[in-house]
Amino acid sequence: MARRALGPATLAVVQAVDAALTPADARLLVACSGGADSLALAAAARHVAERRGLPCAAVVVDHRLQDGSDAVAARAAHAVRGLGLPDVAVVAVTVGTRGGPEAAARDARHAALRSAAAGAPPATVLLGHTRDDQAESVLLGLARGSGPRSLAGMAVRTGGLLRPLLDLPRTTTEQACAELGLVPWSDPHNVDSRFARVRVRRQVLPVLEEALGPGVGAALARTARLARDDADLLDALAAEADPGTDTLDCAGLAVLPAALRSRVLRRWLAGRGAEDVGAEHVQGVDALVTAWHGQRGVDLRGGTVARREGRLLWQAVGRG
Structure with a gap:
């Protein structure tokens, strides 16, 4: 048949x-x-x-x-x-x-x-996940102010997951x-408007479409694709620059471009066991490198970062 x-x-x-x-x-x-x-x-x-x-x-x-x-x-x-x-x-x-x-x-x-x-x-x-889901993810990332990686939305392929x-x-x-x-x-x-994604879908995107014309969702999804390409490159460069040790040389970090240095710091913190690392934490640690004037360390969930003799030192919080 x-x-x-x-x-x-x-x-x-x-x-x-x-x-x-x-x-x-x-x-x-x-x-x-x-x-x-x-x-x-x-x-x-x-x-x-x-x-x-x-x-x-x-x-x-x-x-x-x-x-x-x-x-x-x-x-x-x-x-x-x-x-x-x-x-x-x-x-x-x-x-x-x-x-x-x-x-x-x-x-x-x-x-x-x-x-x-x-x-x-x-x-x-x-x-x-569709293009509409991607547009919603971009707007939510923008609202959080969490940088290009968040604006990159969802990847087509992440490990064994394919969208x-x-x-x-x-x-x-x-x-x-x-x-x-x-x-x-x-x-x-x-x-259910209790969920942020629902509010974006039912309230924010319709207003944007009405104010800016049709195609906003497609444009946001295109932005995600472009942001992901940039973020992937910077993350790869950060992986090369991260020595994988418990200390980092401040002089070497200081000469890196800010976009790359922040990724090296975030990667380094995560590798040491820091949890829920936000932009404010990275900025505080970055100040130990670029605006050093003897300030105390930066407390994070899981440990503290301090500067000693020109190096960043990770000190884990004791568990027990």
């Missing part, structure tokens, strides 16, 4: 998935919530995997943050199986509190996905579901 031709939106999602894969992607694992983005992604991944001869499975993460979340997860798994992916697992997780509800849920989800992807060879986990739909708008995944006869689940959290 001849296959039904793919609709234009479904074809766009299929092409995006196909273009994002490399020969190293030997197995695929689709993260599916039952929403439009992940359902369209699952359909496209099945199509691409079948054509390439790749194993393809899916996992639905139940965060257990809402009443009836187990039933929602079961419906999502049923919908994915209906797309022709019989290997679908539902994994329940416990969400902590560190970093706030959104970050904690993301950490729990990613841990579950990486565990599900383990094996030989490990599976590449496909995530359904093939970052160049497609959410309307494309929604239209793909309509073409495929799928009825996506609408997460109540996606309209």
Whole structure:
């Protein structure tokens, strides 16, 4: 029996998935919530995997943050199986509190996905983030004032995680579901204004579109791509400049460009065990290098940085 031709939106999602894969992607694992983005992604991944001869499975993460979340997860798994992916697992997780509800849920989800992807060879986990999600990430990073790395938004590929739909708008995944006869689940959290991302999506971006004209989301996503290229280069240079020791030479740091020096310092602090390093911490440590006048050290979570005989010294806080 001849296959039904793919609709234009479904074809766009299929092409995006196909273009994002490399020969190293030997197995695929689709993260599916039952929403439009992940359902369209699952359909496209099945199509691409079948054509390439790749194993393809899916996992639905139940965060257990809402009443009836187990039933929602079961419906999502049923919908994915209906797309022709019989290997679908539902994994329940416990969400902590560190970093706030959104970050904690993301950490729990990613841990579950990486565990599900383990094996030989490990599976590449496909995530359904779209261009709209990227634009929201850029605005949130801008609001935090956390620098180019935050403005770079989400990477297409991070370790074993792959986001093939970052160049497609959410309307494309929604239209793909309509073409495929799928009825996506609408997460109540996606309209809950307690979450910053929801406020950006429902209040900030519409105002920007109205004031500046259409295309703001696409422009923000393009900014993320450009910022990521710059940030990746600076991070690579910082890795080369970091000696990996518990002390740093202040004279050598002082001659580095500020953008590079701040990254060396942030990397060095993280490598010593400093936690939750913010811009103000890096600025304080940088002042020990560039504006030294005998000031005391800089306290961070996990330790203190002081200047001794022309070198920065990391002193860990005793644990016990």
